[in-house]
Amino acid sequence: MAPTSETLTAARILEVTEEVLRRHGPAKATVVDVARALGVSHGSVYRHFRTKAALREAVTERWLDRTSASLSGIAAEGGRDPEARLRDWFTALFTAKRHKAGDDPELFATYMVLIGENSAVVDRHIADLTIQLTGIVQDGVERGVFASAAPATTARALFDATGRFHDPCYARDWEQPGIDAEFEAVVELVVRGLRA
Amino acid sequence: MAPTSETLTAARILEVTEEVLRRHGPAKATVVDVARALGVSHGSVYRHFRTKAALREAVTERWLDRTSASLSGIAAEGGRDPEARLRDWFTALFTAKRHKAGDDPELFATYMVLIGENSAVVDRHIADLTIQLTGIVQDGVERGVFASAAPATTARALFDATGRFHDPCYARDWEQPGIDAEFEAVVELVVRGLRA
DNA sequence: CGACTGACAGATATTGAAATCTGTCAGTCG
DNA sequence: CGACTGACAGATTTCAATATCTGTCAGTCG
Known part of the structure; x- marks a missing residue:
């Protein structure tokens, strides 16, 4: 649960996004959910992935x-x-x-x-x-x-x-x-x- | 357009239903539409087909x-x-x-x-x-x-x-x-x- | 009598207003 | 300076009220 306080990397985002998708499914999972699970604002996620679709594709x-x-x-x-x-x-x-x-x-x-x-x-x-x-x-x-x-x-x-x-x-x-x-x-x- | 005033048969219903489905598609076509196209009440259609699904299947x-x-x-x-x-x-x-x-x-x-x-x-x-x-x-x-x-x-x-x-x-x-x-x-x- | 109607109850679909989400960006902070 | 925030506009989703549809059946009509 407690997010590691390391720097935010694409790899860590992918890891957490996979978990969020596994829990909520593609219909319910939002970028805000991912950001919350990472303990950052959703703007930070957009720094590494241009769109939600790109994030979904990478995972x-x-x-x-x-x-x-x-x-x-x-x-x-x-x-x-x-x-x-x-x-x-x-x-x-x-x-x-x-x-x-x-x-x-x-x-x-x-x-x-x-x-x-x-x-x-x-x-x-x-x-x-x-x-x-x-x-x-x-x-x-x-x-x-x-x-x-x-x-x-x-x-x-x-x-x-x-x-x-x-x-x-x-x-x-x-x-x-x-x-x-x-x-x-x-x-x-x-x-x-x-x-x- | 003008429906033949013959007696209502299963065959005639199928004919007309196929046309209604072709025009409206399965998402929009209703039993009421079919009945209207036949010039009868929808109750009459249910006399020949127990359910809408049965009608769809027959067509x-x-x-x-x-x-x-x-x-x-x-x-x-x-x-x-x-x-x-x-x-x-x-x-x-x-x-x-x-x-x-x-x-x-x-x-x-x-x-x-x-x-x-x-x-x-x-x-x-x-x-x-x-x-x-x-x-x-x-x-x-x-x-x-x-x-x-x-x-x-x-x-x-x-x-x-x-x-x-x-x-x-x-x-x-x-x-x-x-x-x-x-x-x-x-x-x-x-x-x-x-x-x- | 038997084919048909039309009113009805419950289920499903539609609609529009409110809530949430996506993607951006000016501004904060270390 | 560069990683991050959070307020924002427009797009999308949710939700509840409303309308429509499905399937039934007592009653009409020839």
Whole structure:
């Protein structure tokens, strides 16, 4: 509760804003709330973030980047079988998104606000993930286990085809019983489609 | 404008309700509007449909069934190559949905209201389409051109994997320039995954 | 008798006035 | 000087009063 009396930094604002968003949700959280939690006036917050939208984006970007970072480990395991890595990557993506939606509903709602605003942060996140996928596909092509004339296009198709298991607009379905079987069926289908 | 003075039937109510929904949209259209357009009291409408939701569902069901019916022609062309039929079916589905969203925005919005209500009409529509797909897959398996241990599961996976091109939650993207290339890439991927 | 009406109760939507919030900036303070 | 404050204008949200709508049903009419 008692705010540290250190100098105000962008990092500290992000930290506190994330907590405020988690508590109040994107609909109720105000810049004044954030300032109060920091023990400063709201004018000080505007010194570090030009608008409320920019603050919301920065918090969500950090939150999304934590997912990207954890997946990049799998994508970069150069030694392992590309097909196994691809399956693990999709499984990890699905698991991560499902947890974000289930365990952190307010930040997930904030993420959906960004989608509604067509924020560049969302595009960047998708681009990040697609680049990771492209790496795995390319690796598979080089080893002769995958067939793809244009790995970036193929990666995008893989991402699109699995949207049901990572796109926020399907979040409601991720708790449904049959969803894991559906996931397996789609992954099986696209992996088969990728094999050389 | 001048309402026919025939007896009031469910069919006539549906006809007029569709027109009222098209004009006012699901947010503004009221049962009173429908009754006025029919030249009767709103009590008479309730004689044929128990609730406003039931009326909305019936109109949307008719509207969705027109799509299903046009696709079932392709699914049932027993003579043709299953792969070509599958590609044509997906193309026709994408085209139909895109036109519904673009040319009939108010009825499309009504459809999205039903989705929000978890209406059985939507489930039935998806089940209809999946059954058509299952038929094509099964046909391909029998001819030895497709590989599938469980055609119904595979059909569902095909439907899920192509969601970006028929699920209403993506309607905004259907006017974007790159969408046709994305569609081709996904269809290519899943068709390859289906081949024997 | 059976299709239809219209008044009605409770639920929902609309409206406009008051409260709060966003973003700015002149001024304070160390 | 530069980080911070707090009063301010305009935009947005809230809230309560008001109007409209949904769904029912006793009663009318052919």
